[in-house]
Amino acid sequence: MLYYLLVNLCVTAMCRMLxxxxxxxxxxxxxxxxxxxxxxxxxxxxxxxxxxxxYRHCDGYGYxxxxxxxxxxxxxxxxxxxxxxxxxxxxxxxANLKALESTVNKLAKLIEESRKGLLILHARKAGKGExxxxxxxxxxxxxxxxxxxYRLIALAHxxxxxxxxxxxxxxxxxxxxxxxxxxxxxxxxQLMREGDIELVLKEAHQYTRTALNVVIADVEVRERLxxxxxxxxxxxEKIKDERRLKYYKPVFFKTLGAEGFISSTVKxxxxxxxxxxxxxxxxxxxxxxxxxx
Numbered sequence: 001m002l003y004y005l006l007v008n009l010c011v012t013a014m015c016r017m018l019x020x021x022x023x024x025x026x027x028x029x030x031x032x033x034x035x036x037x038x039x040x041x042x043x044x045x046x047x048x049x050x051x052x053x054x055y056r057h058c059d060g061y062g063y064x065x066x067x068x069x070x071x072x073x074x075x076x077x078x079x080x081x082x083x084x085x086x087x088x089x090x091x092x093x094x095a096n097l098k099a100l101e102s103t104v105n106k107l108a109k110l111i112e113e114s115r116k117g118l119l120i121l122h123a124r125k126a127g128k129g130e131x132x133x134x135x136x137x138x139x140x141x142x143x144x145x146x147x148x149x150y151r152l153i154a155l156a157h158x159x160x161x162x163x164x165x166x167x168x169x170x171x172x173x174x175x176x177x178x179x180x181x182x183x184x185x186x187x188x189x190q191l192m193r194e195g196d197i198e199l200v201l202k203e204a205h206q207y208t209r210t211a212l213n214v215v216i217a218d219v220e221v222r223e224r225l226x227x228x229x230x231x232x233x234x235x236x237e238k239i240k241d242e243r244r245l246k247y248y249k250p251v252f253f254k255t256l257g258a259e260g261f262i263s264s265t266v267k268x269x270x271x272x273x274x275x276x277x278x279x280x281x282x283x284x285x286x287x288x289x290x291x292x293x
Contacts, residue, residue, distance in 0.1 A: 014048060014247065016041045016057050017122040017138070019215025019231050020260030021290045027257025031277055032108035032260060035121060039104045039263040041124035043097050050243045058093035059083070059126040061100045062137035064154045064217055066227050066292070067110060067117030073225045073293075077154070078103070079137040081124075107233070116292050118227050120215050122156040130178050139217070140184040140229045144192055149222040153191070155184045158263060159211030159235075159248065166207055183207075183214075198287045201232045211235045211248040215261050227246070227293040231261030233284045252288050253277040259290050 017198055018038055022031045042057040049055045060081030080103070082095035100123060111117060122138035130136070138156035145151075157180040166186045167174035174182065183204065190200040197216070204212055212234040219227045233250030251267040255260060255278030262270070270277055 011120070014057075014125045015122060015138070015156075016045065016125075016263040016265055017120070017156050017158055017213075017215060018260065018262045018266060019120045019217070019229055020258055020262070021116075021118050021229050021292055022114075022258040023116045023292065025115075027125065027255065028114055028117070030113050030255060030258050030277075031109045031117075031119060031274065032271065033273070034266060035075060035104045035108050035111065035119065037266050037269045037273070038121050038123060038263075039097070040100050040269055041263065042100060045265050046268060047243075047247045048125075051247060054125075056093055056097065057123040057125040058096040058100075059124045060096055060134060060137040061103065061121075061123045062134075062156070063103070063107065063119065063121040063140055064139050064141075065107065065110070065117060065119045066217070066225070067114040067119075069110075069114045073227075075219065077139075078122040079134040079139060081132060081134045081137055083132045084134055091225050099288075103196060118217060118229050118292055120154055120156050120217055120229075127179070131176070136178050136181065138180060139215075142184055142188040144188055146220065146250070149220060152217075152219040152221070153184070153188050154217040155180065155187065156215050157183060158213040160209040161204070161212070162207045162209055176198065197230055198232075201234070201287065202285075205234055205236075208234060208236050208246070210239055213248060213250055213261075213263075224293060226291065228289060228291040229260060231288040233261075233286055235284050249282050250284060250286070252276075252281040252286065253282070254279045259288070261288060 062079040082092045139154040161179040163179040163182045247262040249264045
């Protein structure tokens with residue numbers, strides 16, 4: 001496992017993820033339950049079954065969590081893919097799902113014991129021919145120097161991007177990077193130039209093959225640590241199949257104690273478990289912004 005501690009169908013990647021913020025104990029309890037449901041969605045995706053026989057998201061996982069347990073805000077990033085350590089003959093998929101289950105149980109306990117926090121959690125289903133290994137698990141992490149300090153950008157994505165034109169723009173070999181990694185590199189460069197994250201994400205529409213469902217943590221390190229969670233969804237007009245539209249449909253939710261983005265399968269499971277997600281929006285071309293400090 002790779003730790004940082006600090007104060008597809010065909011070529012299509014189809015992942016499950018969540019990006020959430022919680023601000024009190026009730027919000028923490030909800031987020032802890034959603035975290036466990038992410039593993040359930042990755043292990044047996046009911047919506048993906050309508051599209052393919054390969055319905056598990058087991059090509060690695062990753063998370064970023066920023067939380068306050070009474071000692072101040074702490075940041076942990078973890079990535080894992082059994083592909084790095086097991087031979088091809090081994091069941092890498094099952095190993096990844098087992099590791100994810102252990103991780104979500106650990107995260108749920110940590111979240112329940114915290115006062116507030118931010119979490120990005122992603123279970124990967126890699127597109128055909130895309131690089132594998134823990135370094136290619138989401139979220140991708142990049143840094144931006146700012147006038148007041150340093151900004152850490154973490155991005156997780158569900159969908160697929162035409163990475164070749166973006167790779168050409170930023171001068172990298174597209175074969176060495178996943179589409180999401182290239183998207184992250186391009187986005188951080190654009191943010192340094194333009195500053196407005198919504199405008200940058202809208203500019204990315206032209207490179208979107210299927211969906212641009214992204215969750216982004218923008219963590220700024222000044223005298224105090226502050227983090228903004230952004231969640232955004234755009235589905236390409238080329239997607240006409242109702243089953244695929246249902247699969248990529250974004251779910252933005254907001255309760256008194258928590259808010260954020262969850263993949264459509266996680267919402268389905270939340271309903272089956274009678275979880276109250278409060279106000280729900282499934283709009284596309286929509287930007288959610290929430291912060292903690």
